Amino acid sequence: MxxxxxxxxxxxxxxxxxxxxxxxxxxxxxxxxxxxxxxxxxxxxxxxxxxxxxxxxxAAMMFQQPRLLPWKRTLDNIALGLKARRTPIAERQTRARQLAHRMGLDDDALDKFPAALSGGMQSRAALARAFAVSPxxxxxxxxxxxxxxxxxxxxxxxxxxxxxxxxxxxxxxxxxxxxxxxxxxxxxxxxxxxxxxxxxxxxxxxxxxxxxxxxxxxxxxxxxxxxxxxxxxxxxxxxx
Missing domain, CATH: 3.40.50.300 (P-loop containing nucleotide triphosphate hydrolases)
Known part of the structure; x- marks a missing residue:
């Protein structure tokens, strides 16, 4: 090529x-x-x-910058790919929350907007978002x-x-x-x-x-x- x-x-x-x-x-x-x-x-x-x-x-992609949508809470950012696949809201939020917990993000962090998170927490959210769609x-x-x-x-x-x-x-x-x-x-x-x-x-x-x-x-x-x-x-x- x-x-x-x-x-x-x-x-x-x-x-x-x-x-x-x-x-x-x-x-x-x-x-x-x-x-x-x-x-x-x-x-x-x-x-x-x-x-x-x-x-x-x-396929899923993770960039050098987390690229979280600033107007969405962390949980909704992680569930973004599942939403695009029309996964029902309860199911996608449950899966996103489970993944986030495994990545070390607690419910308080999931309720915040990305600007309120540290760089490390944003990277954890970006990694969770990538794996949420089971790539x-x-x-x-x-x-x-x-x-x-x-x-x-x-x-x-x-x-x-x-x-x-x-x-x-x-x-x-x-x-x-x-x-x-x-x-x-x-x-x-x-x-x-x-x-x-x-x-x-x-x-x-x-x-x-x-x-x-x-x-x-x-x-x-x-x-x-x-x-x-x-x-x-x-x-x-x-x-x-």
Missing amino acids: HHRFGYQRVLEDIDLCVQAGQAVALVGPSGCGKSTLLNLAAGLLSPWEGRIDSSFGQ DLLLLDEAFAALDIGLKSELYGLLARERAAAGSAVLMITHDLMEALRLADRILVMSGSPGRIVAQHRVATPVGERDDAWVFARTAEFIRWPDIRAAFALPPLAAT
Whole structure:
């Protein structure tokens, strides 16, 4: 698949497959086309050349900013996708409340408008909104980039738990190699411009066994790969 905006080529020779239940991370420097590729996968753009085939029945997307509707209370924001699917109000509110509680949001928070919530609580609501529609594909666009280390760790755990329960596949983009190693089953490294996939890394260790020590050690190994260093414009390592 190829894509361009006008005369500018932004993606070239993209061959990407996400299997059911699998988590795939796209990493690479700014401007290499990661967000464009995610928008193509979401159906928000049509490829200039080639095609996208999807057997996923229900996709949901979570952005770097929570993007909650400011005129709706938190509970109604979480239930928004269910409302669009014409789920009866009692059923959608019950499901939204149950998910919110699992995400650490209490009834007081659910009754508030987004402006009255902390950034972390808004991110929890956004994650609950994504899972409320029972997606078999979850698209994450730098969803945790703006959070501090503690909140990231909490949301990583919530994501892993809900993903395992729902059997959801994940396609995520991130600049953070540690985040990719913590969450993904397969890591694709992009370089540009135009953006292309230049390396692939499979992670066999189960997500539940990837503690901080494991992530730090694997990241140190990962960043030594010549393809990784070239993609992020890092200098070659000195010969030992």
